[in-house]
Amino acid sequence: MEAKTVGIEQIKVQDDGTFPNSRFPALLYKDVLDIPVLFKAAHVKNQFEKNGWSNSWDAGIFEYHHYHSVTHEVLGVYKGQTTLQLGGPNGQKVFIEKADVLVIPAGVAHKNLGDESGVSVVGAYFGGRDYDMNYGRPGERPATDENIKKVPVPANDPVYGRDKGLFKIWK
Template structure:
């Protein structure tokens, strides 16, 4: 799994609506070796083994949203789609089966395709709870305070020694 992993780093600044983060979003392309049987369970267990839990199995919402009390990992176990990060003027990225996307607290994300165009396991470091924020003016500065208190994860969600813990310092 660790042979020549492509890690894309995407830094998103506060755009006035979404806080985003000084930590980069990390996209690990094709890193998951998805089995034919029980692919979602495979991804869920991999994340749990690395202390990322409180998982869910669904698609990605078709509207901009972010979490202010935790970071999030998305493991794509089927399908493909285009996501937009950071708000309506943010970059668009293509994700597909086998990819892992690590999203820092505060970073907006939205599915530009159909919500269920991908099968995703989402999880949070140490099983933290998550909140939902939508870029409304009333959310801030409360969400900014929440984001500043979110601890850095001690582990990468798939166990890479040169992954999240290398790039988020």
């Protein structure tokens, strides 16, 4: 799968006291995936795996605020559209649709403001890392803050490998 050449939007979200968020911006790649007619999810999964992002899943996006403290996450949209909220209840709204990719740094809360089944994505994690689920509940921090500090910057961008993308932006 060849990725289209696009700009990468950087979305910065700060700690809001409940959700740690990240010093790294979330990265939105608009219309970057060339989605085939057949085997759409497998195609996106293969693109991510080629660049070292695996432990993938294929589903919608949860309709509640949550974040991962032990890994960064990538979402590749292969069907539908929705608006996500990044950073918690007062965070930024981001519209995603078919062919978009969103890289979510460890600690960044995300929530689907639409219907979970209105969008289909492949999610994956650099190096096939396991992920945890955190919801901004009392007692999660400071342990999740310590986890986030230990998550390395990925060696490869999920779309472009080492050519550009997060590899250069997150340095």
